[in-house]
Amino acid sequence: MQPIEEDVLARHFSREYEWGFESDIEQEYAPKGLNEDVIEFIWTKKKEPPFMLDFRMRAYRAWRDMREPHWLNAYYDPIDYQEAYYYAAPKSISQNRPRSLEEVDPEIRRIFDRLGIPLHEQEILAGIAVDAVLDSVSVATTYKEKLAKMGIIFCPISEALENYPDLVKRYLGSVVPYNDNFFAALNSAVFSDGSFVYVPKGVKCPIELSTYFRINARNTGQFERTLIIAEEGSYVSYLEGCTAPRRSEHQLHAAVVELIALPNSYIKYSTVQNWYPGDKEGRGGVFNFVTKRGIAHENAKISWTQVETGSAITWKYPSVILKGDNSIGEFYSVAVTNNYQQADTGTKMIHIGRNTRSRIVSKGISAGKSNNTYRGLVQVLPSAENARNFSQCDSLLIGNTCGAHTFPYVEVKNPSAIVEHEATTSKIGEDILFYCNQRGIPTQEAVELIINGYCQEVLANLPLEFAVEAKKLLAISLEGSVG
Amino acid sequence: MLTIQNLHVSVEGCPILQGLNLEVKAGEVHALMGPNGAGKSTLAAVLAGKEGYEITEGEVLFEGRDISELSPEERSHAGIFLAFQYPVEIPGVSMIQFLRAALNAHRAAKQQEPLDTAELMALLREKAALLKLDPAFLSRSVNEGFSGGERKRAEIFQMAVLEPKLCILDETDSGLDIDALKIVSDAVNALRSPTRAFLLITHYYRLLQYIRPDVVHILVEGRIMRSGGPELAVELEEKGYEALLSTA
Numbered sequence: 001m002q003p004i005e006e007d008v009l010a011r012h013f014s015r016e017y018e019w020g021f022e023s024d025i026e027q028e029y030a031p032k033g034l035n036e037d038v039i040e041f042i043w044t045k046k047k048e049p050p051f052m053l054d055f056r057m058r059a060y061r062a063w064r065d066m067r068e069p070h071w072l073n074a075y076y077d078p079i080d081y082q083e084a085y086y087y088a089a090p091k092s093i094s095q096n097r098p099r100s101l102e103e104v105d106p107e108i109r110r111i112f113d114r115l116g117i118p119l120h121e122q123e124i125l126a127g128i129a130v131d132a133v134l135d136s137v138s139v140a141t142t143y144k145e146k147l148a149k150m151g152i153i154f155c156p157i158s159e160a161l162e163n164y165p166d167l168v169k170r171y172l173g174s175v176v177p178y179n180d181n182f183f184a185a186l187n188s189a190v191f192s193d194g195s196f197v198y199v200p201k202g203v204k205c206p207i208e209l210s211t212y213f214r215i216n217a218r219n220t221g222q223f224e225r226t227l228i229i230a231e232e233g234s235y236v237s238y239l240e241g242c243t244a245p246r247r248s249e250h251q252l253h254a255a256v257v258e259l260i261a262l263p264n265s266y267i268k269y270s271t272v273q274n275w276y277p278g279d280k281e282g283r284g285g286v287f288n289f290v291t292k293r294g295i296a297h298e299n300a301k302i303s304w305t306q307v308e309t310g311s312a313i314t315w316k317y318p319s320v321i322l323k324g325d326n327s328i329g330e331f332y333s334v335a336v337t338n339n340y341q342q343a344d345t346g347t348k349m350i351h352i353g354r355n356t357r358s359r360i361v362s363k364g365i366s367a368g369k370s371n372n373t374y375r376g377l378v379q380v381l382p383s384a385e386n387a388r389n390f391s392q393c394d395s396l397l398i399g400n401t402c403g404a405h406t407f408p409y410v411e412v413k414n415p416s417a418i419v420e421h422e423a424t425t426s427k428i429g430e431d432i433l434f435y436c437n438q439r440g441i442p443t444q445e446a447v448e449l450i451i452n453g454y455c456q457e458v459l460a461n462l463p464l465e466f467a468v469e470a471k472k473l474l475a476i477s478l479e480g481s482v483g
Numbered sequence: 484m485l486t487i488q489n490l491h492v493s494v495e496g497c498p499i500l501q502g503l504n505l506e507v508k509a510g511e512v513h514a515l516m517g518p519n520g521a522g523k524s525t526l527a528a529v530l531a532g533k534e535g536y537e538i539t540e541g542e543v544l545f546e547g548r549d550i551s552e553l554s555p556e557e558r559s560h561a562g563i564f565l566a567f568q569y570p571v572e573i574p575g576v577s578m579i580q581f582l583r584a585a586l587n588a589h590r591a592a593k594q595q596e597p598l599d600t601a602e603l604m605a606l607l608r609e610k611a612a613l614l615k616l617d618p619a620f621l622s623r624s625v626n627e628g629f630s631g632g633e634r635k636r637a638e639i640f641q642m643a644v645l646e647p648k649l650c651i652l653d654e655t656d657s658g659l660d661i662d663a664l665k666i667v668s669d670a671v672n673a674l675r676s677p678t679r680a681f682l683l684i685t686h687y688y689r690l691l692q693y694i695r696p697d698v699v700h701i702l703v704e705g706r707i708m709r710s711g712g713p714e715l716a717v718e719l720e721e722k723g724y725e726a727l728l729s730t731a
Binding site: 430431432434435436437438439440441442443445446449450452453454455456457 | 531532554555556559560567574575582584585589592624645
């Protein structure tokens with residue numbers, strides 16, 4: 001196959017980020033920078049129980065003694081953490097949380113309307129409950145009452161701290177400890193909101209739970225914290241989506257997600273990440289430094305599906321600790337990089353229990369001058385009798401100026417384990433495009449078709465509404481990357 | 484329908500076609516035969532508009548219009564179809580998705596509304612039956628894991644769906660067992676019509692026993708050396724290229 005012409009490529013890098021609008025909302029900030037006073041300010045602002053001050057302080061002190069990681073296969077200048085604000089909240093919410101959707105500030109509603117996430121319950125897609133988070137503060141959660149009847153709790157984590165402090169205290173930091181890594185420690189110290197989900201024993205959550213994250217304020221980091229607890233024999237499917245305004249400076253997003261899948265439960269977690277990726281010259285864009293991890297007890301299953309199209313840098317390894325016997329971990333990922341985006345993403349599957357199984361399907365697509373790295377760890381501990389892993393890591397290159405890298409780490413300490421790894425690297429060649437063209441399909445449409453086909457196995461794991469959205473995003477992210 | 488006059492084509496500066504003349508009328512079936520390297524597949528690629536094939540002299544008229552400046556998809560929309568010698572795989576894209584995209588692109592070019600799913604499926608099932616293809620084949624990824632014979636049948640199936648005016652079959656018979664050859668030939672014969680023309684590129688007389696051509700051409704070193712009726716293919720089969728051309 002012949003490479004695709006460079007100038008043809010360049011001609012097409014045209015599409016602007018569609019979600020880059022800025023909204024003017026009166027914000028309440030914490031004092032600039034990070035110190036113990038700011039931690040206390042956040043804690044006071046949020047009227048949290050005393051154990052949280054302790055949690056935050058320990059995290060802050062651990063973070064203070066850590067160094068910013070730069071081992072990833074991406075370059076960024078050291079961040080000046082004292083130049084950012086660690087708490088920004090729309091004033092109307094910060095001072096008085098709306099009790100119903102009607103009470104939400106119309107300007108905030110407009111933001112979510114423009115994003116296609118209406119907060120009026122009657123307009124919301126049937127079967128999806130939404131928690132909308134703007135600059136670290138949850139502004140509205142829909143379908144709450146319907147879920148409450150089944151005993152399912154779906155609310156902002158700040159509200160959970162108020163109403164269910166014991167539950168939060170028991171599980172917060174249990175999968176991602178406060179001092180797990182630099183960004184997780186930072187998050188533990190300053191997180192202001194996020195979603196909390198609790199599904200009681202034996203309950204199958206009948207609708208998709210979804211959180212939509214939006215960064216709006218300038219010079220603020222977004223540090224949301226998500227905690228999902230699935231009791232024995234329960235099931236929940238959770239989705240998250242995210243966008244940010246187009247800004248020439250970088251914005252930091254350091255989230256932590258913890259999943260607790262108790263025996264026989266199943267947590268399905270899907271992400272469509274579309275943070276602002278920066279402009280064509282690589283200016284601006286979100287630094288997406290996220291720690292996501294779940295623990296699966298006996299016979300439990302955790303499945304991560306992610307479609308990553310945004311962010312200037314993505315540093316993210318959704319992982320599963322397969323603690324219980326017969327537990328299952330899955331990771332399905334599509335990561336697209338274009339222009340100057342850098343992605344270093346993958347997963348960790350830690351096999352501890354017997355007969356534990358994990359499956360990794362990673363599809364990296366690189367275009368422009370971007371770099372796309374898969375980094376994964378499959379670890380089989382001595383206790384993990386009969387552990388099985390299958391990994392498939394495919395890279396697709398578009399053009400001649402991008403890079404694809406694969407770093408699979410495998411550590412097996414039990415001889416009964418079977419670990420398989422397959423990897424391919426391919427290009428969208430002229431032959432396949434000519435074939436499509438000959439059938440009458442124009443090049444851009446052909447590329448979309450090929451990419452969707454390439455990602456089929458991952459997209460098939462997304463809930464239907466999300467899959468449609470994800471396909472559109474893939475098309476837009478790569479629009480014009482092939483001539 | 485197709486008029487080729489004094490066509491010279493170079494690939495990477497190397498002349499392949501050197502003064503080719505060909506006239507194909509609607510309703511006709513032409514067979515183009517010739518030894519390896521004669522330029523048969525180059526002609527197919529040039530007609531379909533593949534990049535990298537430079538026309539240095541001469542012209543190609545399709546329905547009276549010079550097509551040299553048209554993109555491959557525009558030629559497709561105009562009614563030119565190429566059944567590939569080596570069809571590519573498109574992993575994860577089902578035949579249904581692929582042909583939906585192709586058909587709707589053709590319809591859009593004619594300012595027609597896209598087909599709805601029921602219409603699309605009815606059409607695909609009908610054409611699959613023509614090629615004796617199991618309907619489950621429609622849900623499989625385009626050419627992925629297909630045997631050589633299945634790929635060739637899939638090409639003719641696509642041709643049946645898109646209903647082109649000019650069908651170019653580039654060595655469709657190679658890699659087909661006798662049963663598959665018969666199925667493909669039956670389908671091609673069923674598609675013959677007064678408004679459609681065929682250009683069969685082949686090495687072998689075998690195909691022409693099933694699809695009877697109106698005209699047979701022998702291409703050697705980028706030029707048509709001899710043309711004649713179906714009996715020319717018989718003669719070629721008996722004598723071989725060298726003997727045939729030295730007696731010419």
